[in-house]
Amino acid sequence: MDSKQLDLVFAALADPTRRALLARLSEGDNCVAVLAEPFAMSQPAISKHLKVLENAGLISRHSAGTSRFSHLEAEPLREATEYMEKYKRFWGAKFDKLDAALAAYQEENTDD
Amino acid sequence: MDSKQLDLVFAALADPTRRALLARLSEGDNCVAVLAEPFAMSQPAISKHLKVLENAGLISRHSAGTSRFSHLEAEPLREATEYMEKYKRFWGAKFDKLDAALAAYQEENTDD
DNA sequence: CGCTTACAGAACCGATTGGTTATGAATGGA
DNA sequence: TCCATTCATAACCAATCGGTTCTGTAAGCG
Incomplete structure (x- = not known):
């Protein structure tokens, strides 16, 4: 996953409405009107959010009839998670220098 | 980690300069001037990015003398990773409904 | 003391974001 | 055919973002 794509994925996740949409979609595909229901927000606003998620x-x-169904695609989430796990060696309150060195050595070294 | 904090963490990660700063800090603490070196960008711009990272x-x-050192704090990264792993059950090309149901059952159900 | 270095903050700018309302296109149904 | 439903797009707006330059402040040093 290149840097631009990471920009889009993290930016998409940075909005609570979009995270809620993803959560909803994890329960199954759905159309715009139904997805929009829980939000105090216009339909075009939701359409915009869905476009951001799609671009990411x-x-x-x-499409199915007059409806358009959204489907969760988790692969970018997996890749973003993989990116963040580069920092796994800093998790946990304690680790000594040997641990850190070993962890660092074991890791694939990706930049960005 | 509450929703507002997730906003800040994901928004912070959505910028390539800030991701590069984090990567640099994973090699050790450093001061603003040194952190700024690799970038074609003014010092105040880097100071702003560091403030965004700090707020997240x-x-x-x-401080040490006239310098201010930044130190990576990985805990929010761990929590954001934890958040994304809610979607782990959707990773991988194939999984049947039983797998999904089991995975869902095993998961803590957090909202947002 | 006076100079330099390191950094933050303020003011400013153009571009982007997240929302709105209004409109138009495509589909399905009476 | 005509109408209703679903949704996307356009135009607009205020607020935020990512950068700039200029200035101020605090610490170290001669």
Whole structure:
């Protein structure tokens, strides 16, 4: 996953409405009107959020009649998680220098 | 980790300069001037980015003489990773409904 | 004391974001 | 055919973002 894509994924996740949409989609595909229901927000606002998620690769969409269904695509989430796990060796309150060195050595060294 | 804090962490991670700063800090604490070196950007711009990282809890800072050193704080990264792992059951190309149901059952159910 | 270095803060700027309302296009149904 | 439903797009707006330059402040040093 390149840097630009990470920009989009993290930016998409930085909004609580979009995270809630993803959470909802984890329970199953759904159409715009139904997805919009829980929010005190207009339909075009939700459509915009869905487009942001789509651009980040976090959802795909397909039409059925007059409805468009959104489908969760988790792969970018996996890759973003993988990115963050580069920092796993700093987790946990205590680790001595040997631990850190070993952990660092074991890791694939990716930049960015 | 509450929703507001997730906003800040993901928003902080959504910028490539800030991700690069974190990567640099994973090699050790450093002061502003040195951190700024690799970037074609003014010192105040870097100071702003560091403040964003600090507000997200991703770094802490301490002064030493005229310098201020930034220190990586990985805990919010761990928590954000934890958040994303809610979607772990959707990773991997194949999984049948039983797998999904089991994975869902095993999971703590956090909202947002 | 006076100079330099390291950094933060303020003021400013253009671009982007997150929302709105209004409109239009495509589908399905009477 | 005509109408209703679903949704996207356009135009607009205020607020935020990411950068700039200029200035101020605090610490170290001659």
